[in-house]
Amino acid sequence: MIKLKSLSKSFGEIEAVKNLCFEVNKGEILGLLGENGAGKTTTLRMLATMLKPTSGTAEMGGYDIVKDAEKVRSIIGILFGGETGLYDRLTVAENIAYFAELNDMPKYEIKRRVEHLAEIFGMKEYINLRASKLSKGMKQKAAFARAIVHDPEIMLFDEPTSGLDVGAIRDVHDFIRTCKDEGKTIIFSSHSMSEVEKLCDRIAVIHKGALVDIGAIEELKNKYGNENLEEIFLGLVGGKNEF
């Protein structure tokens, strides 16, 4: 489970994230919805311990992101949008194994896990090919495998579908659903209403770093008396949008 406790981050004068307080239950997908620059990436970077909060903190699976940063990193998996972030000169297996090693998995376990992931993601044919030789779709699958090689209990997705074509987007969605089926706790940041509506149990709308509202999709629709999530979102962030 994830618990944000007055999580805040400033970069000089700019308050990128203001006093965020919410929880994500075990096995739940929470959609983090906001415009570009709303503070989604900064929030996820703090939860992943890449950035230190200016004030407040968060608990990830019971570990504090400031005090137990290393333990937090050992139970999270991350998938970013845009570049898949694979090492081109390493094979798919080596890419996955490198992250497994860094996450303290024993050697015999790594081999077994890589084989298993190659099987479930259909990567057997190219598991020993260098990443530079792969298509974008193949790289995407390798990045999925790498993100979950250490079987993390929490997954953070930062706009994972940005810049992808329809087929690749569907693969990402399927992957997120698989993670949910495995009981992982998920935060999924996006600015696409349709995918948030399709995947998330609850959504948290943030605007200029602050939490505007949080709740289950149906709950929000009833609350604002509108079936259109996009209109609800625009109403919450002041009508200006970048969609």
Place this chain on the structure above:
Amino acid sequence: MNFKYVWIVLKKELKDIIRDKKTILSNILIPIILMPVLFSVMGGGIKKLEKDMSENITVAVSEKSNDENVKKILQDEIFAQNQNIVLQGVVKDPVEAVRNGEVRFVVEVEPDFEQKLKQGKPFEINFIYNHSDTKANGSFQILMQAVEQYKQKVIMQRLQAQGIDPEILQPVVVKQTNAADEKKSGNMMLMMILPLLVAIIIASGGIPAATDLVAGERERGTFEPLLTTRPDRMSILLGKYFAVTLFSFVGLISQFTGMFIAVKMNPQIMGFGASGEMGGIYIPLPALLLSILILAALGMVFAGIQLALSTYAKSFKEAQTYMSFLIFAAMVPAYATMMMQPEDFQTFMFAIPLLNAIASFKTILGNVINYTNLFIALASSVGYVIISLIFSASLFNKEKVLFRS
């Protein structure tokens, strides 16, 4: 920090670098191949230049001196001992003939030289040649030797004619004894060139790896996932740091391998233009070990700075620009001390970064070994390694630097 993670990162980085054909080609293969090729071309050029200087020295007489007696004294007396000096015709315009390269020298002899010779008076010989021509300058020395021999011969004849012992012209006989350490003079060229080369190679050797390992990773999007793995940043940084250090040493070794092959193939290249020839290197074992340690420390200092610059740079290209400044910074002390003799280095110089390694290297090669100075160099180098690492680590831990774009 956990050394297990340092080792994992180091192993991966080395595997990654070894598979990068571009880096292997530029840092390992090209130096090994290029140095011998370059030295062969240079050696060939030097050989040809030496040959051109000493063979077929063409000398013409000016129209003013177009006289059989002039030609006779030149051919039968002055140039008689030098088969490679060729007397070649008459030219109307000496300056033009030299400039056009028709002949290398034009000679003019005073018209009344025979009379003056008989009277025991000096006569004038004027050599017209292009002073900016390297070959002509070299050949002129040979002409001067010929003239000098002729002068000696005439002096002897004159003294003997007057019944005077020629020894009267030699009140003092000068003898020279070389007090220099033979080992030292043998390393003269090495003393000049090696410290310069080492400083530049060490400053530049780790650049491809350092640029790729942080700025490159960030640009390719592999950096953020790496930061979300279990190891702390110091472990990641150290893994990368050792990879850069190791790679800069591999670069240095390949440069030296290339140079060794080149010198073996063209031994004359090191001796050219120097009084001492290149001889064997005689370095006592403790001094050799100290020099290796000082060199290793210098490599580590540069690796730290290179990683810091790579961390600070917003992009791969920006990192490359910063790195080129680093090479210039290394070149300044390297060139400034190129002509310095091992005895010229003062103790404080062994505590100045980079200069300490150059000074140590020079004094060791010059066999002017002062172990106190070497230990000062080593201790200060270790200090600079720590400072460069702290600098690098502080940037690596700075969010503003790490995530700036």
